[in-house]
Amino acid sequence: MSDVVLQSKGLSKQYRDGKRDVQVFDDIDFELCKGEAVAIVGSSGSGKTTLLNLLAGLDKASHGDVEIDGISWHSLGDSKRSKLRNEKLGFVYQFHHLLPEFSALENVMMPLLIAGKKASDAKGVASKLLQDVGLSERLSHRPSQLSGGERQRVAIARALAHNPACVLMDEPTGNLDETTSQEIQDLILRLKVEKEMAFLIVTHDEKMLSWMDRAYRLSAKTLNQITD
Secondary structure, X not given: OOOEEEEEEEEEEEEEEOOEEEEXXXXXXXXXXXXXXXXXXXXXXXXXXXXHHHHOXXXXXXXXXXXXXXXXXXXXXXXXXXXXXXXXXXXXXOOOOOOOOOOHHHHHHHHHHHOOOOHHHHHHHHHHHHHHOOOOOOOOOOXXXXXXXXXXXXXXXXXXXXXXXEEEEEOOOOOOOHHHHHHHHXXXXXXXXXXXXXXXXXXXXXXXXXXXXXXXXXXXXXXXXXXX
């Protein structure tokens, strides 16, 4: 079985702006393998989030295709696309998007409950994940009772609920101070080793590149490798 968990082939995206076509990027080939942490950097407006959405199957490419664990997004209808996304991918954003009225435990349980798991089973999985990210003493706390780093760790635990092949992160430390960012970095490095998960991190913070397996820069409508 191939170690490649996420792959784009000839990926291009353009959109219509009035009477003209705007090319966001063109002909992007990219691979992410099991147990890797890879970054994509670029200035604001370079298309990083657009690329992440295409890789996640949340948007459709103008040309080219994306495969997750060898399955093409292009070949699937909306319902199968959603099912594959929920099974294979986890998502973490700059702002945690936790539900404020629920505890840390309930927030992590939520995707499992939506998928039809029994509450007792979901609770067990969520408790273990929160323990894994160092929050075993904070299960009953709501987001407002947690620090920024703790909220982001809950968001990471939630992203891991389905044991995804790949976790996609959009500016995961962009709203955190330096100390808390370091804590999140350490957590990602530990998880990728212990669980052999792949992490794709989109960021404008080039300080993150020092601990990545590889890094790419998105600029001038192309994606170029800058570290290996």
